[in-house]
Amino acid sequence: xxxxxxxxxxxxxxxxxxxSYLLSQWNSIRNSNVSxxxxxxxxxxxxxxxxxxxxxxxxxxxxxxxxxxxxxxxEPRRQSTPWGRGTAERVAxxxxxxxxxxxxxxxxxxxxxxTIAEKHPEHRSEIARASALxxxxxxxxPAEAKAPHGAGLVFTEADPWAATNCVYALNRDPADLTRWxxxxxxxxxxxxxxxxxxxxxxxxSDRQSTSWEYPIEGMILPGRAQRPVTYEEETRYGSQIxxxxxxxxxxxxxxxxxxxxxIRSSPSWVEQFDAARNGDECLMRVQKLSAAGRRSGSSIDAxxxxxxxxxxxxxxxxxx
Numbered sequence: 657x658x659x660x661x662x663x664x665x666x667x668x669x670x671x672x673x674x675x676s677y678l679l680s681q682w683n684s685i686r687n688s689n690v691s692x693x694x695x696x697x698x699x700x701x702x703x704x705x706x707x708x709x710x711x712x713x714x715x716x717x718x719x720x721x722x723x724x725x726x727x728x729x730x731e732p733r734r735q736s737t738p739w740g741r742g743t744a745e746r747v748a749x750x751x752x753x754x755x756x757x758x759x760x761x762x763x764x765x766x767x768x769x770x771t772i773a774e775k776h777p778e779h780r781s782e783i784a785r786a787s788a789l790x791x792x793x794x795x796x797x798p799a800e801a802k803a804p805h806g807a808g809l810v811f812t813e814a815d816p817w818a819a820t821n822c823v824y825a826l827n828r829d830p831a832d833l834t835r836w837x838x839x840x841x842x843x844x845x846x847x848x849x850x851x852x853x854x855x856x857x858x859x860x861s862d863r864q865s866t867s868w869e870y871p872i873e874g875m876i877l878p879g880r881a882q883r884p885v886t887y888e889e890e891t892r893y894g895s896q897i898x899x900x901x902x903x904x905x906x907x908x909x910x911x912x913x914x915x916x917x918x919i920r921s922s923p924s925w926v927e928q929f930d931a932a933r934n935g936d937e938c939l940m941r942v943q944k945l946s947a948a949g950r951r952s953g954s955s956i957d958a959x960x961x962x963x964x965x966x967x968x969x970x971x972x973x974x975x976x
Contacts, residue, residue: 664713671705674698809842811905811938819846819901820965823877836892836969838899840877840885845904845913847942848875851949851956852894857970860896866953868898874942876904882914897969898956900945902938909936 809818822842829835840846853860855867877889904910909932912925919925933939948959957964 664709664716668706668709671702671709674702674705809844809903811903813937816902816938816941817900817960817965819903820899823848823899823901825897825899825969834893834895836894836897838875838877838890838892840879840901842879842901842903843881844879845882845910846877846901847904847936847938848877848899848901849942849945849949849956850875850892850899851897852892853896853898853955854894855896857896857968860955861968863955863958865955865958868949868953868955869894870946870949872946872950874946875899876913876939876942878913879910883916886917895970898966900956900960900964900966902941904936905938906932906936908932909939 809822812818819842822840823846824839824841826837826839827833827835828837838848838850849870851868851870853865853867853869855865859865860867871892875889875892877885904913909929912920912929912932915925920929933943945956945959948954949956952959955968956966957968
């Protein structure tokens with residue numbers, strides 16, 4: 657029951673009570689000394705209450721009559737509008753447009769991934785996002801399709817440089833083709849032997865060349881899931897570059913590589929990592945090969961042999 661109904665009932669009951677009281681006392685009022693003005697006031701109050709009840713009741717009825725057509729006409733409109741079907745059509749419409757499906761990430765092998773990275777001077781993750789936009793995606797992709805190409809790789813003596821196939825060198829700045837970004841897509845930390853040559857391609861590719869330069873301790877790149885890679889860690893320069901990579905082997909070295917910048921800048925971390933590096937087969941090989949390259953200036957192919965994975969990457973062709 658709403659408020660207007662309660663007000664109407666109250667006014668009607670009050671008016672009826674006053675009217676009954678006046679009728680029952682009318683004879684006594686005529687014979688008494690009560691002034692006629694009291695009678696007039698009582699009758700006036702009763703009439704006012706009755707009139708107010710009639711007005712409230714009339715207004716309420718008129719409001720309902722005005723609102724009822726709108727309510728009745730709105731209901732068919734709600735029933736006739738296909739909200740569910742319209743929403744489904746709007747969602748399904750982009751999917752129905754013909755598109756050229758790109759190969760799924762899981763279908764690209766290490767060699768194909770390297771070819772894509774070499775032909776496009778943009779970040780490899782941008783290539784993956786573009787493929788996702790132009791090809792239909794399943795509702796829930798299996799975990800294997802999202803895994804990096806090098807997921808599951810471990811260091812082995814039989815193939816120590818297998819991680820080379822999931823480490824990529826990219827030119828992000830077309831204005832500076834000597835600046836390289838080394839990306840680790842192996843899913844775990846890797847050690848990288850990096851060499852650069854500033855001579856002509858012919859001289860750099862010569863097995864007898866002594867023009868190759870190596871960083872003091874090679875490169876160490878964390879896994880993507882561990883922490884962000886700093887600019888200093890992933891950036892190298894060179895007109896002609898060559899690198900090989902191996903998977904970090906020991907759990908302690910993997911854990912220390914994944915620590916934050918603040919922890920890695922502490923003397924205690926440096927001491928712990930030096931000890932862990934000397935006990936890790938991958939990192940020891942990186943140190944030894946980098947040291948041998950610095951002493952001789954020879955290329956990685958001359959040091960490891962013609963079957964070493966990877967190849968020389970030309971950036972800027974020198975006129976020398």
